[in-house]
Amino acid sequence: MHPALPFPTGPCPAHDPRVAYIVDDDELVRGALGSLLRSIGLEVRAFDSTEEFLAAARADGPSCLVLDVRLRGQSGLALQQSLLQLARPPIPIVFMTGHGDIAMTVKAMKAGAVDFLSKPFRDQDMIDAVTAALDSDAKRLEEARRLLAVRNGWDALTPREREVMQHVAGGLMNKQIAAEMGIAEITAKIHRGQAMRKMNSRSVAELVRKMEALGVVHGTH
Template identity: 45%
Template structure:
């Protein structure tokens, strides 16, 4: 059983609640505040969309059936955007096909009202941890790309040969450079990339290849 109070209190964490029932919003706000979580409530998806997503670990407690756009369709919209948010569905009128669709699309949990408070809190903690991990991955990828972009064109060429296992004299011959120049370029790129070893540089190169491959043309 997971208690949100066990989480790192120094990191901002916000739980978004979208439900058209005022009593549900009030009840969930009281529950979340009782365990030290910041709750932001909205009566509709449209109301939520007018609110700028904060720079924090977030997860969403989302009712499926509401006036206007339903929760399942909104889940698809979020999944296709850059602001993906872990979702926990709650509903008073759920069925198996609905729950299967939600879970296949990546929902953390599908809870039918009335549900146990602890079941919801456990799902929320999982969602917040997933959000935190995603934020760390995005930050790490951004830092790696920034370091690579700081390299000169020649340093990038040398890096490509270095991670492929080429020796200094081989790189010098292929690029028409002196061995001393290659050594200087290698030392500079290792420093700029903050790589402690050739093995680490190789892993960075693989990660960069994946990141560049994921970017749209």
């Protein structure tokens, strides 16, 4: 089994570079692509085999993979399937090939490839494809970090605060929550306020959306 690439979960510094990985067993292609992508300000990490790529650490910031379909050893399509089987979201892939056909393209795109370019391709087509892939990964990372912040807020709640939040999500008012839980109304109000603060929610609607995103809404009244 291939090692899983590390998944960044911490804050994304504004200076994190965008990284383009290149996997191609042709040294001239790797060099030309590297120069092209560096010319638009990207950090480039190039490999001559899928095994070498899989053994490397993944960048914390947005990244994408420019991948040749036909390689010595494991093919590009086989690498795509390996990445899909890992326990983390796969890196966006831009495929390139000099031997592409319709069936191969369809297979790659159905498996989530961002684009499929036939060699020789225009420099601008590669730049556009890589930019789209990086934008997609940046959005995914931002959503993942936002969800992590919500999860941290939920984990910070006490069991009683979580119970109150379930009732809030179910549409109950403080007085009804107090009756359901056998506590004073002021106590229910305090728990609710503390939980809303920990969850960084300014409204019940915002709170419920966050709870739904975490999958912790147990039902409504």
